[in-house]
Amino acid sequence: MLSVLKAAYSGGAGKVLKQRRICTLSWRTVVVALALLPAAVGAPPTDSMEQRVQPCIACHGEQGIDLESGYVPRLHGKPAGYLYNQLVNFREGRRNNRAMVIMVSHLADDYLWEMAEYFATRDVPYPPPASPPANAQLATRGRILATEGDPARDIPACQTCHGERLTGVLPNTPGLLGLPSHYLAAQLGAWRAGTREAAAPDCMHAIAERLTGMDIQAVSLWIAAQPVPADTSPIAGPVAEPPMECGSVPLPGQ
Amino acid sequence: MSMRMSYLLTLVLAGALSSAAAQPAAAPEQVARGEYLARIGNCAGCHTAPGGADFAGGRAIDSLFGTFYAPNITADADTGIGRWSADDFWQAMHNGKRADGSAMYPACPYPNYTHVHREDIDAIYAYLRSLPPVQQQNRAHELSFPASARPLVSLWQWLFFKPGSFQDDPSQTPAWNRGAYLVQGLGHCSACHAERNAFGVSxxxxxxxxxxxxxxxxxxxxxxxxxxxxxxxxxxxxxxxxxxxxxxxxxxxxxxxxxxxxxxxxxxxxxxxxxxxxxxLPDHDTEPAVRLLPVRQADLPAVMQRGQKIYEEHCQDCHGRDGEGSLAAPALAGNRAVVLADPTNLLNVIRDGGYPPSTGGNPRPYGMPPFGFLNDVELAALATYIRTSWGNAGTPVSSANVTRKD
Structure with a gap:
């Protein structure tokens, strides 16, 4: 079933499907995404979280969906704290994707948390990694930034906070694997430009501001080419000695 | 500034401060009631920006006349309404006058709030003053002429605004009277549910x-x-x-x-x-808000066939083969929202999806995925199918009426 999905998403030889309108979907994508969902076809809807998150899955699929207009990232297996922060950030204007803002703008904290937990506990295989960049200089720079950082410019290594395997760290730091380089680069660019924000102190904004365009390209290409380890779960956290303070929204009820 | 001017200014400021500061602390019950009433008036809907501090203003409100930015109504003395007395606040809510005497734009629905009793306005005032003051400068409105000329707002008030005073109708039940008071006053339902004329008057x-x-x-x-x-x-x-x-x-x-x-x-x-x-309320036919372009009778069978195919592919698993609905999706057969003369809302929901609000009574709503990949012809066909099937007596929608506006 997954191979069907992959073939349909990638349109054969890595060709991106033509997107027809706003959110992101093509006919075939939706047909295939819906066909994958046991609850969606034939069987009557059930009183379940699976049913309640159908609007999410329509665009995100299980592994994320790559489209001409932009990449819709995977949700499955990311830390609940991270997902919850993103949902609240969309609702409160720190992130601005129109489709997401419409989805979450009048959903309460408890429900958003429940959705975040639903996806956090789902284990779905990752797509294979991209090829490493042909340019050796870029590849080296990417590896150094991800694994050692650039202390002279106060840039911490990605691994310090996102985990040695880059599969994320509980409770709030997402894994970086299984994402295409153009999505990673777009996020770093958005952090740098301030169009993607987090609760203060916004550490990723601070880091992205220290990166050059070349750095962003290099580290995005390097991460996208990393093989996915057998164990993709985020590691227990929090990070013992974080290089800087990162804000997060309070959990429901706090 | 001359000595005399600054002396006068000091006097005025001191007067303003003392009049606000001299008020006795509000009773907790009054504050709690004020919080409830501020919610029903949905003050935060405009005065709290998404992700911003409570009541510190900044949210953009689009209108025919340009963009209004709701002001800071926290108790901050410099940027909020910390220097306003309870009388000043009453003047604003009841008469649409700011503390400096200038007329307020009716973007703030004081034509509705004017019906609210003084004791309720005082409770909202007490509540707002019980919250932490937030220092946040107001953003200037971005309005086109003539709306940009604030003195003209006084003229507008003179022409179109009459301060109200809600009186119970003794021939009606207490529930009806309470409802009328809330609907006409704090609830300000008519601010959205009734068309305004070129002067912004409903x-x-x-x-x-x-x-x-x-x-x-x-x-x-x-x-x-x-x-x-x-x-x-x-x-x-x-x-x-x-x-x-x-x-x-x-x-x-x-x-x-x-x-x-x-x-x-x-x-x-x-x-x-x-x-x-x-x-x-009286129940009568309203003027159609929009004139739909007719769909040619001869084209209808093909449109319906196309619409049905899309419906069967994408909608019927949740909404049911005959539009009967399921636990995850509302019935479309007999649902007045889908057959409104103006199909805008139906089209918005199909294109963008979304969830109803999560509330105390419905904390975990089911949602609708976006189907924004449908093109205008497909959307019109699907909308036509939904509006005219299973006993629904809506009008067909032509693709020319489907054009996105945003």
């Missing part, structure tokens, strides 16, 4: 159609074919107000915001009162 007699707001259509409360509650049991109307969901009816779009931010906090008695009043 006709009060109910003959107007609903109004466009944020690219949605706020249907008329004076027609049971639109958003009126005349034909529903009062309990169903109250449930929709408070839970954002009642049988086939869901609050979506801007109304979902209103339920989420405001109406879900209604006491059951107040929700029943509002529904009682709305249930008793």
């Amino acid at each position: 006709r009060g007699d109910g003959s107007a159609p609903g109004a466009r707001i944020r690219n949605w259509y706020a249907p008329s409360l004076y027609s049971s074919a639109e958003a009126g509650l005349q034909a529903w049991p009062v309990e169903k109307g109250a449930a929709l107000l408070r839970h954002g969901k009642a049988e086939e009816a869901s609050a979506m779009g801007p109304m979902a915001d209103v339920v989420f931010q405001s109406l879900q906090y209604l006491t059951e008695a107040d929700a029943m009162a509002m529904a009682t009043y709305l249930h008793a």
Whole structure:
């Protein structure tokens, strides 16, 4: 079933499907995404979280969906704290994707948390990694930034906070694997430009501001080419000695 | 500045400070009541920006006349209304006058708030003053002429605004009177549900159609074919107000915001009162808010066939083969929201999807995926199929009426 999905998403030889309108979907994508969902076809809807998150899955699929207009990232297996922060950030204007803002703008904290937990506990295989960049200089720079950082410019290594395997760290730091380089680069660019924000102190904004365009390209290409380890779960956290303070929204009820 | 001027200014400032500071601390019950009333008035809907500090202003409100930025109404002395006395606040809410005497733009719905009793305004004032002051400068409105000329707002008030004073109608029940008070006053339902003329004035007699707001259509409360509650049991109307969901009816779009931010906090008695009043409003046909281009009769069979195919592929698993609905999706057969003369809301929901609000009475709503990949011809066909099948007596929608506006 997954191979069907992959073939349909990638349109054969890595060709991106033509997107027809706003959110992101093509006919075939939706047909295939819906066909994958046991609850969606034939069987009557059930009183379940699976049913309640159908609007999410329509665009995100299980592994994320790559489209001409932009990449819709995977949700499955990311830390609940991270997902919850993103949902609240969309609702409160720190992130601005129109489709997401419409989805979450009048959903309460408890429900958003429940959705975040639903996806956090789902284990779905990752797509294979991209090829490493042909340019050796870029590849080296990417590896150094991800694994050692650039202390002279106060840039911490990605691994310090996102985990040695880059599969994320509980409770709030997402894994970086299984994402295409153009999505990673777009996020770093958005952090740098301030169009993607987090609760203060916004550490990723601070880091992205220290990166050059070349750095962003290099580290995005390097991460996208990393093989996915057998164990993709985020590691227990929090990070013992974080290089800087990162804000997060309070959990429901706090 | 001359000595004399600065002396005068000091006097004025000191006077303002002492008049505000000299007020006795509000009783906790008054503050709690003020909090409830501020919710029902949905002050935060405009005065709290998304992700911003409570009541510190900054949210943009689009209008025919340009963009208003709601001001800071926290108790901060310099940037908020910390220097306002209870009388100043009453003047604003009741007469549309700021503390400096200038006229307020009716973007703030004081034409509705003017019906609110003094003791309720005082309670809201006490509540706002009980909150931490937030220093945040107001952003200037971005308006086109003549709306940009503030002195003209006084003229507007002189022409179109009459301060109100809500009087109970002794021939009606207490519930009806309470409902009328909330609907006409703090609830400011007519601010969205009635079309405004070129001067931004709503006709009060109910003959107007609903109004466009944020690219949605706020249907008329004076027609049971639109958003009126005349034909529903009062309990169903109250449930929709408070839970954002009642049988086939869901609050979506801007109304979902209103339920989420405001109406879900209604006491059951107040929700029943509002529904009682709305249930008793006159029920008449409203003027159509939009003229749809006709679909040629000869084209209809092909349009319907196309619409049915899309429906079967994407909609019927949740909405049912005959539009009967399921636990995850409302019935479309017999659902007045899909057959409104103006198809805007139906098209918005198909294109963008979304969830009804999560509320105390419906904390985990099911949602609708976006189908924005449908092109205008497909959308029109699907909308036509839904509006004219299973006994629905809506009009067909042509693709020319489907063009996105935003």
